[in-house]
């Protein structure tokens with residue numbers, strides 16, 4: 001039965017205290033909704049998405065992202081041997097930088113290590129663990145929130161002071177639109193992404209029955225340490241070929257090359273509730289992540305037991321380790337230039 005939506009429903013926004021950082025800084029939770037009843041909850045810790053509720057055609061709602069109920073759980077998750085970066089904004093550099101070093105303008109930059117000898121997702125304390133500031137919030141025609149973070153020069157040893165701005169918008173077409181921009185005071189490198197674990201069936205279920213499409217025939221070759229070798233792999237008819245819909249893999253941690261201009265990057269479909277998510281981006285890659293050992297000990301929202309198959313990440317981004325690979329798209333942001341990244345997660349209930 002199709003439930004008629006009340007077209008009088010307005011977009012809304014609310015602000016609540018979510019918790020206190022160890023130094024007493026208040027972390028707020030903002031909730032936005034669009035006219036269809038789609039809801040987004042964002043906290044100022046890591047500009048993290050803690051909830052994304054989608055209205056289904058049958059009138060039910062499903063929260064399609066994993067998360068925690070308390071700030072303490074988000075903070076503590078970064079002490080796990082393999083932190084999940086649950087719902088977080090990742091920067092300055094998403095993915096691994098080999099041996100935590102690269103050259104820029106003939107100078108050797110040595111970053112903090114946090115993944116064996118490598119630097120992962122921005123280093124020891126990346127953007128996912130920073131307190132962001134809310135600059136703007138709209139709940140009229142447009143339902144959006146803009147957060148900023150000012151990363152001091154030398155943070156995690158990255159050159160230049162980097163001013164980052166991020167806007168989450170809920171469109172009336174049930175899209176979550178993420179727009180990032182950044183400016184630097186000195187030449188630097190930047191690669192931002194979003195790290196939600198999606199599950200179109202809600203966080204209690206696993207993603208194995210959901211159908212994945214990745215709209216490409218190429219991915220990055222990686223070493224055993226999951227560092228790109230610089231070579232590209234043709235994946236047609238291999239286990240990594242998701243060009244035609246296939247069940248989600250139980251373990252994957254790979255970057256796919258997006259070379260089909262103006263086409264979608266990837267999609268996920270749950271036939272149990274007929275909900276589909278399509279990912280669009282202006283970035284050259286999508287890193288897809290399922291599995292890993294990071295969930296064995298994790299209690300999620302409403303005391304749910306999370307496990308390696310609870311969710312799938314679609315990390316739209318430049319390639320990991322681009323600063324060390326001349327043949328990858330450049331990750332350098334010049335002083336005075338602007339980094340822009342747009343990603344859309346679009347939801348359709350059939």
Ligand code: GLA
Pocket residue numbers: 082083084085095120226253287288289292294313315
């Ligand atoms: C990315 C990495 C993974 C893992 C997760 C976070 O997807 O490629 O290896 O570190 O982030 O747990």
